[in-house]
Amino acid sequence: MTKGIAVKTRIGDLIQGGSVAVVVGGLVVGAVSTSQGATLATGEPADAPVAQEPVNPPTLEPDVMAEAAQKAKQIEVQRAKRARERAQRSSGDMFTPTRNYRNTAVFGQAGGSWSSGHHTGLDFATATGTPVFSALAGKVVEAGWGGAYGNHIIVRHDNGVETLYAHLNSIAVAKGEKVLRGQRIGAVGSTGNSSGPHLHFEVIKNDVQRDPAAFL
Numbered sequence: 001m002t003k004g005i006a007v008k009t010r011i012g013d014l015i016q017g018g019s020v021a022v023v024v025g026g027l028v029v030g031a032v033s034t035s036q037g038a039t040l041a042t043g044e045p046a047d048a049p050v051a052q053e054p055v056n057p058p059t060l061e062p063d064v065m066a067e068a069a070q071k072a073k074q075i076e077v078q079r080a081k082r083a084r085e086r087a088q089r090s091s092g093d094m095f096t097p098t099r100n101y102r103n104t105a106v107f108g109q110a111g112g113s114w115s116s117g118h119h120t121g122l123d124f125a126t127a128t129g130t131p132v133f134s135a136l137a138g139k140v141v142e143a144g145w146g147g148a149y150g151n152h153i154i155v156r157h158d159n160g161v162e163t164l165y166a167h168l169n170s171i172a173v174a175k176g177e178k179v180l181r182g183q184r185i186g187a188v189g190s191t192g193n194s195s196g197p198h199l200h201f202e203v204i205k206n207d208v209q210r211d212p213a214a215f216l
C-alpha cells in the first residue's frame with residue numbers, strides 16, 4: 001500500500017519508495033509511481049538507479065477484500081450446514097430405535113397396567129436381544145435401573161428433546177457418554193413392569209411425554 005504522503009506542492013516534489021501522492025487543490029486524488037520524481041528530488045542523473053522498494057499497488061487491496069469476503073462466505077456456508085445438521089438431528093428425523101418389531105401399544109392408550117392410567121410411549125415388541133438404537137445423536141443422561149422401566153436409558157438431544165428406552169435386557173452405554181444417531185445402545189428385554197420382550201420408547205419434550213409416532 002502506498003504510504004500516506006501529503007504533498008502540498010507540486011507533483012514529483014517529494015517521493016518515498018518510488019510512490020508519490022498527487023495532491024490537487026488540497027485533495028488527494030491518487031497516487032503514482034515515479035522515478036522521475038526521484039530524480040527531481042535527489043538531483044541524481046536521470047539514469048541513476050532508483051531505490052525500488054516493493055510497492056503494492058492499490059489494486060491489491062480489493063483482492064485482499066475479496067479473499068476475506070470469500071472466507072466469510074465459506075464460514076457462513078459451514079455454519080448453515082451445521083445448523084441444518086443440528087436441525088436434522090434434533091427434529092423429527094429419528095432413527096427407528098429397534099428392528100423386526102410389531103407396535104403393540106400406542107401412545108395415550110388407556111390401560112390398568114400403566115401407573116398413569118395411559119401409555120406414555122410406543123411399544124416395539126421384538127425378540128429379546130434385538131439391538132436398540134439411539135433415535136438421534138445426543139448424550140446419555142440416564143443408564144441403569146429405572147423401577148417400572150426396568151433397565152432403561154435416557155438420551156438428551158441437542159434441542160432438549162429426550163428419548164427413553166425401557167425394559168432393556170442389557171445396556172451398552174454409560175451415563176455421560178455421547179452417542180450417535182442410530183448407534184446401538186442396548187438390547188431388548190423384559191425387565192421392570194413388562195409382560196414380554198419389547199422396547200418401550202418415549203419422546204420427552206419440555207418434560208412432557210409426546211407421541212413418538214409424530215417423531216419417527
Ligand SMILES: [Zn+2]
Nearest residue numbers: 121122123200
Ligand atoms: Zn410401553
